[in-house]
Amino acid sequence: MRFLAVTRRHPSAILLIVQLAGLLLYPLLESTRAGPVALSAFGITVLVFTTGMVRRTPGLTWLSVCLALPAIVMLLLQTRQDMQWLLPWSAALEAVFYFYAAASLVTYMMGDxxxxxxxxxxxxxxxxxxxxxxxxxxxxxxxxxPGSFLAAINPEQPRSWSELMFLSFALLSSTGIGDVIPVRPLARAVSSLEMFVGVMYLAAVVSRLIGLTLLRRRGLNP
Structure with a gap:
């Protein structure tokens, strides 16, 4: 009951914990025999949590569900029927879903x-x-x-999910690029866009929240 109360009061904290836990689970599971099944199950869990988050924001619940359900079905088909050709489609849906959820949370944070x-x-x-x-x-x-991203280790192999996630965090936080390098023009364009989004997010959203927090502590918040 206490856990449910915390979930209702701070749903964003639960989502953040789930996301961060995924960063630790993926490297441990992606190279094992049961890894694909576990990764798909965890991906579905994250989607469900994120859908619940969108319900508490100005975002449209029906739209988030319409994006999440096909992605979940494709994840299950890839796991149970070995339909790996669905990977780019499910990944595209999940990308759109996460961007929409992020936009909904930004609207939630900027709403007052x-x-x-x-x-x-x-x-x-x-x-x-x-x-x-x-x-x-x-x-x-x-x-x-294929070959959009290269690395010093096994450069001819496709980059793993953990490598692409590391690259994403490095670009979004503007802390570097690591050993995974975008080499194709479109990959470099998307990487540049992520760096821009990361800088603008910190400048526009995070700085505003920090400022409001300081005002509240000083008793000056309207």
């Missing part, structure tokens, strides 16, 4: 002049949603244009 605790958690959750959205975009690019 008060910085609540849940909105501070939402700032972190939105960052992870953006990182996941761009990582799935990289999956689509790699499927449509």
């Amino acid at each position: 002049m008060h910085a609540t605790t849940d909105e501070l958690f939402a700032a972190g959750a939105t960052f992870t949603l953006l990182a996941w959205g761009f990582a799935y975009s990289f999956v689509v690019l790699q499927a449509l244009q």
Whole structure:
């Protein structure tokens, strides 16, 4: 009961925890025999949590469900029927879904002049949603244009999900690029777009929440 109460009060915190847990689970599971099944199950879990989050924002619940359900079905088909040709389609749907969820959370955070605790958690959750959205975009690019991303280790092999996720976080946070490098023009264009989104998110959204938090502590918040 206490867990449910915390979930209702701070749903963004739950989403953030699930997303961060995924960062640790994916590298541990993607190389195992049961990895694809576990990864698909975790992906579905994240989608369900994210759908629940969109319900609490100005976002349209029906639209988020319409994006999530086909992606879930495709994940199941890839796992149970070995229909790997569905990968770029499911990844594209998931990318759109995460971007829409991130946009809904940004609207939620920018909707008033008060910085609540849940909105501070939402700032972190939105960052992870953006990182996941761009990582799935990289999956689509790699499927449509093999060789879009190269690395020092096994450069001829497609980059793993963990490598693309690391690249996404590095670009979004503007902390570097690591050993995974976009080499095709479209891959570089999307990577440049992610760097721009990361800088603007920190400048426009996070800085605003920090400012409102400081005003609230000083008793100056309207």
